[in-house]
Amino acid sequence: MGLGFESQPDHFFSAGFLRKRKAGFCFSPILKGSLACQFLLFYLCVKQKQSQKQSLLEKDWNLIPEAMKIRFNLKAPKEKISTIRIICSWSGNEVSVSTGISIPTKHWLGNKKNGQKKQRVSDAHNDPEVNIRLSDIESILLRLSSESKGDPSKEEVKEWIQYAIRHYKNPKEIFKSGNLRNQKDSFMQFFDAWRMKGAKSRTTAYNLIIEYGGKKLTWNDIDYKFYRNFVDFMFAKGMSRNYTGAMVKKIKTVMREGAKLRYHNNREYLTFEVFNDSVDNIYLTEEELDRIWNRQDYSARERKVVDMFFLGVDTAARYSDYSKLKFDNINDNGIIRFIQVKTNDPVMLPATARVLDILKRNKGKAPAVCEQYFNREIKKICQKNGLTDPIYKTVSNGGKKYTITKEKWELVSSHTARRTGATNMYKAGIPTLAIMKVTGHTSESSFLKYINISKEENARMLAEHPYFKRKT
DSSP: OOOOTTTOHHHHHHTTSEEEOSSOEEEOTTTTTSHHHHHHHHHHHHHHHHHHHHHHHHHHGGGSOOOOEEEEEESSTTSSEEEEEEEEEETTEEEEEEEEEEEEGGGBOOSOEETTEEOOBOTTSSOTHHHHHHHHHHHHHHHHHHHOSSOOOHHHHHHHHHHHHHHTTOTTOOOOTTHHHHTTTBHHHHHHHHHTTSOHHHHHHHHHHHHHHOSOOBGGGOSHHHHHHHHHHHHHTTOOHHHHHHHHHHHHHHHHHHHHTTSOOOOGGGGOOOOOOOOOOOOOOHHHHHHHHHOOOOOHHHHHHHHHHHHHHHHTOOHHHHTTOBGGGBOTTSEEEEEOTTTOOEEEEEOOHHHHHHHHHTTTBOOOOOHHHHHHHHHHHHHHTTOOOEEEEEEEETTEEEEEEEEGGGGOOHHHHHHHHHHHHHHTTOOHHHHHHHHOOSOHHHHHHHHOOOHHHHHHHHHTSGGGGOOO
């Protein structure tokens, strides 16, 4: 027979057996000293502690962060090639970021398990490290999430993801928490985070600024005096006006991003001049291209270099893109699709018969030629084919301009292929905006400056236009 204490606590109080105090319970003299008294006191103390513990748990429940869910998917699953995205979900928030890894969509398995390990890319894919890399990213994010106190912001999670992506190439890097808060006060802290999300030229600019002014520059330190002294520093190192201008442009970009986030109200960066002088870069004419392509006495190594150059010409792509071209990048309609390494933007254009011929000759992919060897050998090949016209080129060193004379073959490089393709497309009458979709230029003025058509060439092109052939 139970004592019924749970069902009748009010009865004991009303009968005068119990008196409640702030710190706990005590008994009236009626029951004091009896066995029932001792049992009842023990029972009520246990119930009180359980109630207090439950109250504390409910109070602190919101401080426990929800477990982060991580998954990967394809950005363009209906295309032949797609980048892999990472999606992080927590407490009603979601962030999606590109990993920068591209694969043929037919090799994507999703977030499946093969035994104890997740296998997201099939074994048929020729890069076995992709699965390892994705698992590495996932494990780092789960660790950072578990170490977080409370729910992180979207900005913090994006910072985690960028660190996890970098970690594969730089495993010694240690994640430093609190960088986001430090960026509000420090120009260099913000620049450091910004450079990790873009091209190598951002890191180059960051290192040059450190060499000039150290790591402790604040937002207010970036004034007109800083600009003038930095330009003088670059010129003293023998840097060209355009290269110096490119570095100043990155400083202005970081200052503008900081202003948008209200990290500072310094507007002096708006007065910084970005040097952008016209450049006398070369391209190869259609006649010169035919001369190189149709030659029959190349060695096997020379043919690989020629093939690589023409992949660049016919795609107007950067070396980092056309050197990785494969049959997998071409769909059934003959359309090439790839993701630009520099900008992470997709590019689509028709595959020429020459591109198909090159890939077929090289077992379905671009020839294996390193860029340094390529740049050295393509000059020899151009010289061999008579590209010896004198070229007068304006250059700058230490802020001073002067003219040099070179034979044309001496100025040919891996990037000449891209410029040649874009220029000859323009001369063939392809609309400017259509070519810009291929090259990735965002403004017509920058594109026209890039191809650098001379006034004489432009006049000859106009002379062939129906407008100028009208009869009076």
